[in-house]
Amino acid sequence: MTRDQAREKVIFALDTGEFAHVQYWAETLSDKVGMFKIGKQLFTACGPAAVRMIQKFGGEVFLDLKFHDIPNTVAMASVEAARMGVKLFNLHALGGYEMMAKTVDALDKEFKGGDRAKVLAVTILTSSTEETLKDVGIEHAVPDMVVRLATLARKAGIDGVVASPREIPLIREACGSDFLIVTPGVRPSFAALNDQKRVMTPAEAVNAGSDYLVIGRPIGDAPDPAAAAEMILDEIVAG
């Protein structure tokens, strides 16, 4: 894999609450990552202005608001997300079939089959374990739940999933090669696990077939973030 191909796969999780930091990250990492993820913290603090700031610097955005609500509310929020011109956004597959299908339907009506944001379904969070699922009354193994939710998302017309890289082979087998798999829970050899539980290294995730890697703290908390991003690209290229 070339360095450009590796860069296109890396999504930097822009987990900050400070608008002033957005421009810094856009400038520092624009030639080191393929996309910027704006999640609940930054969007709650700064709203669509954060999306526009990344776009102003030529960056692509993954809007990570993990919608989970009644079907109509999620469908309408999804149309608003897509209207911002983001490349990816997501919802929780646990919201169910009707919520996902209604969202795809609303997007198709709004964009009339033209180019639009891809919608991803979060399966089971990479910070969750069997214990986490048991606590909320789910008595299934994590990989079984991930495949079940990915299959349901595909049936509803969703473009792909967010999952741990460890579950890529099972998802590919169940959902095929044209289904996007976006993987957080990625830890380069030099970084700490933090609260992530089901992890792989960047090279392992790419080799397993991940379309995009979401990486935050290993870059954002590094003493030299640009160098950390370069080291991640090195790991992927050496793969």
Ligand SMILES: O=C(O)c1cc(=O)[nH]c(=O)n1[C@@H]1O[C@H](COP(=O)(O)O)[C@@H](O)[C@H]1O
């Ligand atoms: O949807 C996500 O992006 C997501 C899903 C998931 O299962 N696990 C997960 O960590 N994420 C996000 O991916 C990012 C990972 O950040 P780091 O753990 O700092 O690399 C965070 O912004 C999380 O919100």
